[in-house]
Amino acid sequence: MTNILICTVGGSHQPIVTAINEQQPDYVIFICTDKDPATGRPGSNVQITGTGNCIKARPQDEKPTLPNIPAQTGLSPEQYQVCLCYADDLDQIYLTCREAINDALSRFPAARIIADYTGGTKSMSAALAMAVLEHQEIKLQLMAGSRGDLVKVQDGSQFAAVANIERLRFERLIAPYRHAWTRHAYSEAEAGLKLIRPPHQSELRGQYTRFRDLSRAFAEWDNFNHAAALDIIQRYAPSLSPSLKAYLPIAMRLNDQNTGKRDAARLFDLYLNALRRAAQGRYDDAIARIYRLIEWTAQWLLKNLCDIETANVNQADIPEGVTLTRNRDGQWQAGLFNAWQLIKHKTSGEAARFIVREENSLLDHLKIRNGSILAHGFEPVKAGDWQTIQTWLEQQFMPMLLAESARVGIKAMPQQLPDSFEL
Numbered sequence: 001m002t003n004i005l006i007c008t009v010g011g012s013h014q015p016i017v018t019a020i021n022e023q024q025p026d027y028v029i030f031i032c033t034d035k036d037p038a039t040g041r042p043g044s045n046v047q048i049t050g051t052g053n054c055i056k057a058r059p060q061d062e063k064p065t066l067p068n069i070p071a072q073t074g075l076s077p078e079q080y081q082v083c084l085c086y087a088d089d090l091d092q093i094y095l096t097c098r099e100a101i102n103d104a105l106s107r108f109p110a111a112r113i114i115a116d117y118t119g120g121t122k123s124m125s126a127a128l129a130m131a132v133l134e135h136q137e138i139k140l141q142l143m144a145g146s147r148g149d150l151v152k153v154q155d156g157s158q159f160a161a162v163a164n165i166e167r168l169r170f171e172r173l174i175a176p177y178r179h180a181w182t183r184h185a186y187s188e189a190e191a192g193l194k195l196i197r198p199p200h201q202s203e204l205r206g207q208y209t210r211f212r213d214l215s216r217a218f219a220e221w222d223n224f225n226h227a228a229a230l231d232i233i234q235r236y237a238p239s240l241s242p243s244l245k246a247y248l249p250i251a252m253r254l255n256d257q258n259t260g261k262r263d264a265a266r267l268f269d270l271y272l273n274a275l276r277r278a279a280q281g282r283y284d285d286a287i288a289r290i291y292r293l294i295e296w297t298a299q300w301l302l303k304n305l306c307d308i309e310t311a312n313v314n315q316a317d318i319p320e321g322v323t324l325t326r327n328r329d330g331q332w333q334a335g336l337f338n339a340w341q342l343i344k345h346k347t348s349g350e351a352a353r354f355i356v357r358e359e360n361s362l363l364d365h366l367k368i369r370n371g372s373i374l375a376h377g378f379e380p381v382k383a384g385d386w387q388t389i390q391t392w393l394e395q396q397f398m399p400m401l402l403a404e405s406a407r408v409g410i411k412a413m414p415q416q417l418p419d420s421f422e423l
Contacts, residue, residue, distance in 0.1 A: 002026045002111040004104050006097075008120030008128050009033075009044040013055050013069055015118040015143035016047070020073040023114060028080040029100045030069075031124060033087045044120065048082050085124065093127035101131055101138065117163075118143040133169045136197045140165050170199050171423075174211065182419050184276045186219035207423045210236055214244070218417055222273065226254040226266075241422055250414045263300050264405040265414070267293060271398065272416050278390065283381040288374045290389060291336070294362070297351075297401060298339035304407075306346045310334040319345040337366070350403035358396050365389050 005025035007016055009032045020028060033043035046054055047069050055066040066072060070080055085096040104113055115132045117125040117140065132140045140163040173196050177189035193212040199205050217232035230251040233240075237248055254269055256262040274289035302308040308317050313332040318324055322341045324332045334342055340362065344355045355362070368385045371377035402413065 002108050004029070004108055004111045004113045005116065006100055006104065006113065006128070007031065007116040007118070008124040009047055009069075010119035010121065010124070011044065011059075012119065013047050013066070013072070015116075016069050017072050018143055019116045019118070019141075020069070020075070025114075026079065026111075027104075027108070028070075028075060029104060030080060030082045031093070031097060031100065031120065031128060032082055032084055033121070033124075034084040036087070043084075043087070045082055045084060048080070085127075087121045088123045090123045090127055093124050094130055097128045097131035098134075101135060105135070113138045114141055115139070116141050116143065129163075129165070133165060133172050136169060136173070166199050166201055166204060170204050170208065174208070177211070177215065178421050181215075181218075181421050183280060184218075184222065184417055184419060185280075186215050186217075186222055186417075190215040190219050210239065211421060211423070214421070221251070221417060222276065224269075224273070226251060226269075230255050243422075244418060246415065247418070253410070253414075258408070260300075260304050261408040261410065263296075264408050264410050267297055267300065267401060267405070268410070268414050270296070271393070272414070275390075275416065278386055281383075283383060283386040284372045284374045286386060287369045287372050287381050287389065290393065291366070291369045291375070294397070295336040295339065297397075298336065298343055301343055301347065301351050301404060302334075302339060305349070306342075308342060308346065310339045310342075313342075317342075317346070321345075337363070350400050354396065354400040358392075361392060361396070365392060 003023060003025045004027050005019060005023050006029040007019055009016055009030050016030075030045075030048045032045035032048060034045055035041065035043050050068045053064045053066060054068055055072075056064050057066050069075075070077075083096050083100045085093045101113075101115075104111070113135075115128055115138055117128045119125075120128075129140060132138050142161055142163055174193065177192045180186070180189040180192070190212060193208070193215060196208070198208050213232055214236060217229045217236075220226075220232070221229035230248075233244075233248055233251050237245060240248075250265075253265040254262065256265065270289055270293045274286045274293065277283075277289060278286040299310050302310060306317070308314075311331065311333055313324060313334055315332060318332060319342070322338060322345060324334050324338055327333055340355045340359075343351050344359075365388075368381065368389060369375050371379055372381050373379070398413070402411065405411070
């Protein structure tokens with residue numbers, strides 16, 4: 001396997017020489033400073049490209065007595081390259097390091113790459129470490145050793161020590177997918193996490209697995225696959241935070257064997273799903289879900305209160321003044337508006353009072369839905385139109401649904417799906 005070493009070069013040659021001698025790289029990328037633009041003093045690149053004796057064996061020596069680092073370590077000109085940067089421009093150094101890493105990955109795709117951040121300025125070390133965090137396949141190391149002071153380790157005592165950055169790298173890699181949860185983009189989070197190599201540390205591996213699987217759980221929930229969501233959440237229940245554990249009884253209610261209670265729970269779930277689509281700016285999707293919510297609510301009420309199936313209404317159950325249509329099999333069927341007319345005539349609870357009071361408002365809101373591209377029109381639903389309907393839902397429709405769902409034991413609106421994930 002090809003071995004690549006990337007190292008920052010500062011004023012001391014010994015750590016770099018030790019790193020090269022220990023790693024025996026096939027190719028070395030030196031991150032060096034050029035001549036200082038203010039003082040004109042030479043940069044650390046002299047230690048790589050200088051001719052003759054260009055390095056002092058000890059800082060206190062009067063003159064250089066050693067050749068450049070490639071000469072000391074036996075590197076041929078084909079085995080190394082120099083990338084120049086400014087000494088303390090963190091942004092620019094980071095870009096230099098990132099380009100060097102990308103170049104190495106492109107030229108040596110199967111290589112083992114080690115980055116050593118011992119040498120150079122603090123900005124150079126920081127920049128190389130930040131660039132390495134983005135690549136799970138690259139190891140980060142520094143040259144450690146015994147110290148007589150806080151300036152440097154003692155020459156001759158250096159040894160390569162792997163820097164433990166797995167947690168830093170892990171949290172940086174998963175940050176975009178934790179942010180995806182703030183948008184309820186659980187499928188996006190799951191897909192991204194699948195592309196990350198699981199950490200080696202058992203604790204981090206457990207956090208990774210739990211985050212990936214719970215992203216899948218809520219992605220399934222968001223796609224109405226409540227059974228799959230419940231299966232995953234139950235599996236992780238003992239290790240869930242209190243905020244996530246609170247979703248377990250909600251998921252269980254959505255899978256309840258009592259169909260009346262289960263369907264009521266799914267009506268609220270559908271409403272919250274519509275709110276998530278609206279929060280993402282997908283107003284046509286939100287309106288389509290609300291149309292189904294209003295239609296399904298009528299169907300649920302008629303089934304539970306009157307044992308009427310809107311897909312096949314007994315002719316004896318059709319009150320005077322309500323006109324239904326027959327399908328090709330001769331069955332009387334009630335669409336959304338006629339289903340609410342049946343509620344008005346066949347029931348006497350909060351839903352009946354609601355439709356008497358809100359019939360005209362319902363018709364107005366249905367016009368917005370009918371103009372949607374996802375219904376019968378060609379114009380996208382505007383944010384203002386959605387806001388009008390949402391206000392009506394909050395003030396009129398959902399209080400009615402809560403009053404009716406109390407019959408089956410659901411007396412409060414369930415909480416929205418989570419918008420954050422804590423490791």
